[in-house]
Amino acid sequence: MGNGGWSGWMWVWGAAMVLLWVAVVGAAAWLITRAAASRRVDSPDPRATGMERARAILAERYARGEIGTDEYDERLAKLR
Template identity: 45%
Template sequence: MGPNWDHMGWWGMGWSWVFLILLLVGITVLIVLLVRVFAARDPRQSPHRTESNRARELLDERYARGEIDTTEYDERRQRLDRAPDA
């Protein structure tokens, strides 16, 4: 075998290490992003809690439009605040 038996020489091995490092960095970044996305969700917020928040928003809107008076608003708001969190 002559001096040209390996056409790539050290460059071939060098590039494979670069790609391996880039792959590992990419996987690490993906894992970090996934952890941040799932950690950003509030596990304490149940579907009932979301519905309660929406009900409160609707109540606030009705009060702001003048559809209900202050007494009715206060009464309904207190009922919503006392609603059990299931």
């Protein structure tokens, strides 16, 4: 025990623990970044007003073909 208790393969376990914690911190940072990015893409603009969001939904429905041109124009006019 003259070398401070780090005899044999003990240094391998110390290095493995350091690598484990680096991996845990890296995975946590990656997950947080992905969650923030997906929230940014899926959610509407937080600064958008209710009317802007209503127009965006109406435009999406028109683009998907759920409503026709006449109905789109009529509803858009009501939103103005």
